[in-house]
Amino acid sequence: MKSILLGWVLALLWVSVAQAEVLVQPDFDAKKFSGLWYVVSMASDCKVFLGKKDHLLMSTSTVKAITGGNLSVHMEFPRADRCNQVDAEYLKVGSEGHFRVPALGYLDVRIVDTDYSSFAVVYIYKELEGALSTMVQLYSRTQEASPQAVKAFQDFYPTVGLPDDMMVTLPKSDVCSLRGTEAP
Template identity: 85%
Template sequence: MESFLLSLVLALLWVSTAQAEVLVQPDFDAEKFSGLWYVVSMVSDCKVFLGKKGHLRMSTRAITATAGGGLSVHMEFPRADGCNQVDAEYLKVGSPGHFRVPALGYLDVRVVDTDYSSFALIYIYKELEGALSTMVQLYSRTQDASPEAVKALRDFYPTVGLPDDMMVLLPKSDLCSRKDKEAP
């Protein structure tokens, strides 16, 4: 039992040290970050993601800044049986651009890089079905990410230990079309 507890403590210390190495966007501005984003690419070591990555489609995030530096996020995911919608509160942790999302099992969410007008890189460390995993998402204000944004993604995800074969550029989908919708 003592060795199990020691292993658990060491693992938690390693995780917190590893997480501290991922920086947040300097001077992150939640108001400028608000609005509609498309998730155009993802990279993850999550077993659920890896099993489904060939079937995933581009999803959306309608983001609104909240009091205290948090974010209210409305997500729409195209699925074979229709459009799945999820709302979540991203709770500010520490510096602006650093969040946790207990409802989704997101232990650590960081806006790593954004120019606010065209792209954003999002780092997520989460727990799903009892397993810990790392994910990086590329957000774009349009369904077509710029080559510079894709390069930023490709330069970043290896720094958190994710290899190329865990990356997918997501195909477009009209199932959850938000063309005429505003962010909630």
């Protein structure tokens, strides 16, 4: 029993140290970050993601800066025959660009790198179905990410322990713009 407890304590300490090493965008500006973003690529060790990654489509996030450094985010996730929508508030913790999203099980969200006008690299540490996982998303203002954006994403996700086989570039979809919406 003591060895199991010690193992959990060491694992939690390792996670805390690993997360502490993920820095946020210096001088993050929530107002500049606001607007429409396409989620064009993702990498994750989440078992649910890995089981579905070959069937996922490009999603969108519409971000709005709100009081206290928080963000209001409207997400649309296309599926084969419908569009799921989710609204969530990203609650600022610590420095600008660092959030948590209790409604989605996101324990730690960090805007790692952005030029505000074309791309952002977003780090997410989350809990889903009782399991903890790491995810990195590449946001783009257009459906075609720039070479600079792709390089920033590809340079970052291995630093948090995600190998190339856990990455996917998401295909475009017009499901959300053409078919209407359904609640999640």
